[in-house]
Amino acid sequence: MSTPRTPLSRERVLRTAVEIADAEGVEAVTMRRLARALDAEAMSLYHHVKNKDDVLDGVVDLIVGEINEAVEKIDAPAVGAAWKPAARERILTARSIFLRHPWAPPVFANRIAVGFEVVRYHDRFVGLLHDGGFSYDLAHHALHALGSRAMGFAQELFDPGDSDASEVPPEMAAAVPNLVAMLAEVAHDDPESTLGWCDDQFEFEFGLDLILDGLDRLRPSS
Amino acid sequence: MSTPRTPLSRERVLRTAVEIADAEGVEAVTMRRLARALDAEAMSLYHHVKNKDDVLDGVVDLIVGEINEAVEKIDAPAVGAAWKPAARERILTARSIFLRHPWAPPVFANRIAVGFEVVRYHDRFVGLLHDGGFSYDLAHHALHALGSRAMGFAQELFDPGDSDASEVPPEMAAAVPNLVAMLAEVAHDDPESTLGWCDDQFEFEFGLDLILDGLDRLRPSS
DNA sequence: ACCTGAACACCGTTCAAGT
DNA sequence: ACCTGAACACCGTTCAAGT
Numbered sequence: 001m002s003t004p005r006t007p008l009s010r011e012r013v014l015r016t017a018v019e020i021a022d023a024e025g026v027e028a029v030t031m032r033r034l035a036r037a038l039d040a041e042a043m044s045l046y047h048h049v050k051n052k053d054d055v056l057d058g059v060v061d062l063i064v065g066e067i068n069e070a071v072e073k074i075d076a077p078a079v080g081a082a083w084k085p086a087a088r089e090r091i092l093t094a095r096s097i098f099l100r101h102p103w104a105p106p107v108f109a110n111r112i113a114v115g116f117e118v119v120r121y122h123d124r125f126v127g128l129l130h131d132g133g134f135s136y137d138l139a140h141h142a143l144h145a146l147g148s149r150a151m152g153f154a155q156e157l158f159d160p161g162d163s164d165a166s167e168v169p170p171e172m173a174a175a176v177p178n179l180v181a182m183l184a185e186v187a188h189d190d191p192e193s194t195l196g197w198c199d200d201q202f203e204f205e206f207g208l209d210l211i212l213d214g215l216d217r218l219r220p221s222s
Numbered sequence: 223m224s225t226p227r228t229p230l231s232r233e234r235v236l237r238t239a240v241e242i243a244d245a246e247g248v249e250a251v252t253m254r255r256l257a258r259a260l261d262a263e264a265m266s267l268y269h270h271v272k273n274k275d276d277v278l279d280g281v282v283d284l285i286v287g288e289i290n291e292a293v294e295k296i297d298a299p300a301v302g303a304a305w306k307p308a309a310r311e312r313i314l315t316a317r318s319i320f321l322r323h324p325w326a327p328p329v330f331a332n333r334i335a336v337g338f339e340v341v342r343y344h345d346r347f348v349g350l351l352h353d354g355g356f357s358y359d360l361a362h363h364a365l366h367a368l369g370s371r372a373m374g375f376a377q378e379l380f381d382p383g384d385s386d387a388s389e390v391p392p393e394m395a396a397a398v399p400n401l402v403a404m405l406a407e408v409a410h411d412d413p414e415s416t417l418g419w420c421d422d423q424f425e426f427e428f429g430l431d432l433i434l435d436g437l438d439r440l441r442p443s444s
Numbered sequence: 445a446c447c448t449g450a451a452c453a454c455c456g457t458t459c460a461a462g463t
Numbered sequence: 464a465c466c467t468g469a470a471c472a473c474c475g476t477t478c479a480a481g482t
Contacts, residue, residue, distance in 0.1 A: 106332060108379060110332070111379075114380040116397075118379065118380060119394075119398055119401065120397065122380075123397075123399070123400045123401040124400070126382075126401055126403075127399075127400035130400060130403075136403060136406075136408055137407060137408055139404060140382065140383055140404055140408045141425065141428050141429075143382055144376075144381075144425035144428065144429055145429035145432050146429075147376055147377060147379065147429070148378070148379050154366075154369055155331055155370060156366060156370070157330060157331075157333075157340065158336040158340060158344075159366075160344055160348075160365055172341075175338075175342065175345075176341055176342060177345070177349075178345045178346070178348040178349035178352060179344060179348055181358060182352075182358040182361060182362055185357075186358055199366065203363065203367075206366065207363075207369070210367050210432075210433060210437070211429075211432060211433065211436070213436060214432040214433070214435060218432075
């Protein structure tokens, strides 16, 4: 009667979690919902993952695994000044993976535990910087300066360009004259930003290049 | 018998929420816990706040209110090249407020709705940039490039300097040789980072100066 | 108007029991 | 070993009722 179910496994649980999040958002990923998608009971999951936090940690590492696969494929040796376009390409490739999982950045931001794939990504990035002439000390500062940008996404508090100058209520407009003036001048024609609450492509690249250029200037023997 | 209770109000609810978060962390801020601290029932809160999201939004704005108060106090007119030290001081002052509320950055990162104080902070910042010679267009890019740094905190994915080279397990060490080499060289003597999962002071200022310097270079008539 | 108790519809997770 | 049902201790929130 019942088809032979494929057995549960950590791998399968995590992949299913990503599928649910892609389709319905992260908030839809509950232990009960996850179990239902796997045709099992919620409590069965606990034999393959420690708890819900473990699920989210695993999901993060799964996605960074995707990123590592894509990024290490394009890897060409880059010495000296070539570090910058190489780093840029890595980062924009990483970003392209996030565009398929727009719910992921906020989840990443809230994780404390770092999995192997995240460590691996940063290891390769440090290698790239070092080949480019960075001391390990400067490479360390570079990672901090880039923050989440090193992995392809920016976390922004709010997008002042999202609103229209004409839609600011008058009593508020008087209190924030500079923003109103800015909005009047900045035509924001892109229909929507690409990574949800995050950034859009142009602003991401603007900020990225600003930092990469700054780092290049600090690079010894440049 | 019972002392005359001060009546509930949105203000009082939000202030209490901040107190609880300061003392026990944000996860302790539940409607029931909040009500108990106010000597009321959970359901009474709903007459003063719309729901829990509204509480968190309000808490964010309350803290940015603190920041605005501190930041606008130190405001000296800064035209031309003086924009940079002025922006730097604003941002580091904002940061000092966050040091009193280390639980706040992750909460900020997850909010979508932006309150008046957040808008006001950015309005003044845009004004400062404009007085410094930035076009509104460049000021807009600058806000995006700075992201949360404009308000005084950086969100980092993980701190590679947090671990010790000697404590990396051998089988992992072989897989991430660059990080091991970096950790061996980078002596991390600061006892702990200042903003929880975030950044420490030196790295924050390093990244901040990198961006401010880059922006200054793009500034017209510099 | 402001406040309340009981109840509802969810969570993640523990436990003792099944195969 | 792997899986399960019932139950526990929480959530945020609705509702009808109190003053």
